[in-house]
Amino acid sequence: MGFIIPIGPQHPVHPEPLLMKFNVEGEKVVGVDINISYTHRGIEKAMEYRTYLQGIYLAERICGICNAAHTTCYCQNIEQLLGKEPPPRGNYLRLINEEMGRIHSHLLWLGLAAHQIGFDTFFMYVWRDREKVLDLIELMTGNRVITSYNTIGGVRRDITPTIIEKIRKNLDFLEKRTKYYKKLVNEEPTVLMRTQNVGILKPSEAVNLYAVGPVLRASGIKHDIRADDPYGVHDEVPFNVITYDTCDVYARILVRIDEVLESINMIRYCLDHLPSGSFKLRMPIIIRPPKGESISRVEAPRGELLHYVISDGGIKPYRYKVRTPTLANIPATAKMLTSRGDYEVYIADIPIIFGSIDPCICCTGRVLFIDIEKNRRWIWGYDELVRYSNKRFERHD
Amino acid sequence: MSEQDIVDKIKNRFGDKIINISIPMKRRIIIETSPENYKEIIKYILNDLNFQFIEAISGTDMKEYFEILTLIGYGISVGVKCRIPKDKAEIDSLYDISPGVDLYEREIHDLLGIVFKGNPNLSKRVILPEDWPDGIHPLKKDYEVKHPEPLR
Amino acid sequence: MIEILLKFIEIIVFPGFIFIGLLSLFYEWIDRKFYAKLQNRVGPLYAGPHGILQPLADFIKLLSKEDIVPEAADKILFTMMPIIFFSLSLLITLNLPITSIHGIISFKGDLIFLVAMLTIISIVVYVSGEVSTSRFATIGAERAILQLLGYEIPFMLSLISIAISSNSITLSEIVLAQKNIWYIFTPNIIAFIIFLITGQAELERIPFDIPEAEQEIVAGWIVEYSGKKLALFRFGRDIETLFIAGLGATLFLGGPLGPVIPGLETLLYTIYFIIKSIFILLILTTIRAIFARLRIDQVLSISWKYFIPLSLIQLLIVRVIY
Numbered sequence: 001m002g003f004i005i006p007i008g009p010q011h012p013v014h015p016e017p018l019l020m021k022f023n024v025e026g027e028k029v030v031g032v033d034i035n036i037s038y039t040h041r042g043i044e045k046a047m048e049y050r051t052y053l054q055g056i057y058l059a060e061r062i063c064g065i066c067n068a069a070h071t072t073c074y075c076q077n078i079e080q081l082l083g084k085e086p087p088p089r090g091n092y093l094r095l096i097n098e099e100m101g102r103i104h105s106h107l108l109w110l111g112l113a114a115h116q117i118g119f120d121t122f123f124m125y126v127w128r129d130r131e132k133v134l135d136l137i138e139l140m141t142g143n144r145v146i147t148s149y150n151t152i153g154g155v156r157r158d159i160t161p162t163i164i165e166k167i168r169k170n171l172d173f174l175e176k177r178t179k180y181y182k183k184l185v186n187e188e189p190t191v192l193m194r195t196q197n198v199g200i201l202k203p204s205e206a207v208n209l210y211a212v213g214p215v216l217r218a219s220g221i222k223h224d225i226r227a228d229d230p231y232g233v234h235d236e237v238p239f240n241v242i243t244y245d246t247c248d249v250y251a252r253i254l255v256r257i258d259e260v261l262e263s264i265n266m267i268r269y270c271l272d273h274l275p276s277g278s279f280k281l282r283m284p285i286i287i288r289p290p291k292g293e294s295i296s297r298v299e300a301p302r303g304e305l306l307h308y309v310i311s312d313g314g315i316k317p318y319r320y321k322v323r324t325p326t327l328a329n330i331p332a333t334a335k336m337l338t339s340r341g342d343y344e345v346y347i348a349d350i351p352i353i354f355g356s357i358d359p360c361i362c363c364t365g366r367v368l369f370i371d372i373e374k375n376r377r378w379i380w381g382y383d384e385l386v387r388y389s390n391k392r393f394e395r396h397d
Numbered sequence: 398m399s400e401q402d403i404v405d406k407i408k409n410r411f412g413d414k415i416i417n418i419s420i421p422m423k424r425r426i427i428i429e430t431s432p433e434n435y436k437e438i439i440k441y442i443l444n445d446l447n448f449q450f451i452e453a454i455s456g457t458d459m460k461e462y463f464e465i466l467t468l469i470g471y472g473i474s475v476g477v478k479c480r481i482p483k484d485k486a487e488i489d490s491l492y493d494i495s496p497g498v499d500l501y502e503r504e505i506h507d508l509l510g511i512v513f514k515g516n517p518n519l520s521k522r523v524i525l526p527e528d529w530p531d532g533i534h535p536l537k538k539d540y541e542v543k544h545p546e547p548l549r
Numbered sequence: 550m551i552e553i554l555l556k557f558i559e560i561i562v563f564p565g566f567i568f569i570g571l572l573s574l575f576y577e578w579i580d581r582k583f584y585a586k587l588q589n590r591v592g593p594l595y596a597g598p599h600g601i602l603q604p605l606a607d608f609i610k611l612l613s614k615e616d617i618v619p620e621a622a623d624k625i626l627f628t629m630m631p632i633i634f635f636s637l638s639l640l641i642t643l644n645l646p647i648t649s650i651h652g653i654i655s656f657k658g659d660l661i662f663l664v665a666m667l668t669i670i671s672i673v674v675y676v677s678g679e680v681s682t683s684r685f686a687t688i689g690a691e692r693a694i695l696q697l698l699g700y701e702i703p704f705m706l707s708l709i710s711i712a713i714s715s716n717s718i719t720l721s722e723i724v725l726a727q728k729n730i731w732y733i734f735t736p737n738i739i740a741f742i743i744f745l746i747t748g749q750a751e752l753e754r755i756p757f758d759i760p761e762a763e764q765e766i767v768a769g770w771i772v773e774y775s776g777k778k779l780a781l782f783r784f785g786r787d788i789e790t791l792f793i794a795g796l797g798a799t800l801f802l803g804g805p806l807g808p809v810i811p812g813l814e815t816l817l818y819t820i821y822f823i824i825k826s827i828f829i830l831l832i833l834t835t836i837r838a839i840f841a842r843l844r845i846d847q848v849l850s851i852s853w854k855y856f857i858p859l860s861l862i863q864l865l866i867v868r869v870i871y
Binding site for chain 1: 422425449450451452453455466472473476495496499500536542
């Protein structure tokens, strides 16, 4: 018997469009089919028509919330092609920016997860505290969400001692609140009932289906790019890789809360050991890297992010490939959402299971047909697609 | 294992099946091979050398041929490249040894037109919309984005 | 003749339909404002002083929206369901003793009548969901009936323990039996707690709002209703909230009883009733704010494993004492 329930493309709880068709029997889910093609923007093709410097701003907008990770990855890639390294102060500031983005992303996700299990009070409290992080990011970079802080060769702005004082004070407040939320998640009975033994992904399945990020670490596998393949100054700043081994949604919540606490400690260490000197290299106005290719990997808040560039000696990249963490987590999600053996998935668990991988669908599909002026969405035919994409490229070229 | 150990092991095992092998940077190894030996080498690196993690598969249109790069590994990243001729754009799929590469192969098929023999889900579109016309692959270099007159 | 006219005014204006309607909108405002304050927010603010006219504004807005009927739905049933729901809620609220010990409708055995009407309301919910012919509505309706299997029995058992304590099943006699001490201060306290929790389930609020879970099935059984029908459903739900709060006040807090000045009895009784039912409403809102939503199998397992044994223990205690 197949009673198919569609969730999406427009749905009150998922902020981005995707279509999941569930085969259900009563309240039990027995099969799922995920379609992520609703937000493909053609960014990889667009990168080939922009100079290297313009590409930073395009890479930033692949995902609004992990934008610090995307720009770090992109700038590192181009620096590897050129064979240069940013100065130490620039590297430390980049790390502070990246970790603040991680705190912001995890707190935002915690509120959304609470909303998805129906616990609106928790959601409101967490998002009130998230405002403190946004204030800090605004102090440091000038923007709240899309920071535009990294550039090829370092960062764009310096940090003053008054800002450092304010960051320290707010970090203390955030640490206190995060510890309170950890206590709440561990002790509140309705939260425990909704998140324990839900969305189980065994370690062997996580490894075979190539899951990344907190989804992998919540199944007990200790892998983090910041520890295994350190980039920037991550080999100098000490931190712990957080794993839990209950393999369910509860473990994922705890992994992310603990990562927030780790990030707070990392930022404190960086502020204490901030070297003096310049914060960016002098770069020519037109960047022309030599022929070659380069791979760069970064631990975004959602998992492991990969950028790959091929340069043919010109001012625009020949090929730019982005592989985002949510795309790698989709097969694992499909596995988590099907009932097998004793493990049963109910319809009521769908939002929290899907939300526990921290989906960023706009990172995932890379053709969304949005008419920005009129704010409509629909599927276009070929001619209209070409005309629209050309109109966009023409404005930037 | 250091990068040089891995390079030596692969060279000893496969010898002449490898066209080129190099260590461009710390923790990066690039191996170049031909399409027939592609799957075998990847299987060896995944299972025998215990790398266990296919990170991404990327396809590029290099004007005279297609190039596929598969990245493997958690800490040290091993990349396996191979060139595919444009007139016969097909290669063995990795689906039977690792079902997690499904989405990557379908994405390359949608955007470049390379056929992965053995992947049963290849006909379902993953990135392009359902009514996209067949045969047109946006990531190829000859898919020009034209500059038309403004709409208004 | 004058009597008939007075009775007519009593039913329509005070304390009848218009008074109940306005009071239930006021209670919705209290609920929303208190819920917002618990969540560190402001709540309704602009419509009227402190947002007190917000529920009325929502009701009027919904009346003016487009009314879409799904093509495959049974038109007659689809239109009748909101009207039946609204009328039943209004009917049972007329039984509550607001201005005196007797409600407007009062007869021997009206406690059983009220419970029966509540069950019929749940069946109306089920039929509304099924007749909408939408997948989400079907699932919401099915969940509503499953939840009914869970909370109905503890609810009735807690009412039975009150009935045994006061030796009657008529609301006015139950009120009179609390002349010396209210039931909340007697060993009936367990029944009070169970009444509050199962009342929350009856009203389909968090942690029991799984039939209308917004995140999963987009408003559940109510999803296809729009415009005037949705306005009637929401208004009926508000009146049901007033009913449960008022029933709690009647059964456990002595109803409208309190120190009176002869001559001003109607006014004072009403004021006492309102204060006591607001107290119950605030407890219900607090429960709504501090829990997450439970899954349907967890609701049923909690009901059958904990509530029913507790209510049976309560029955034994009451049988022994009274």
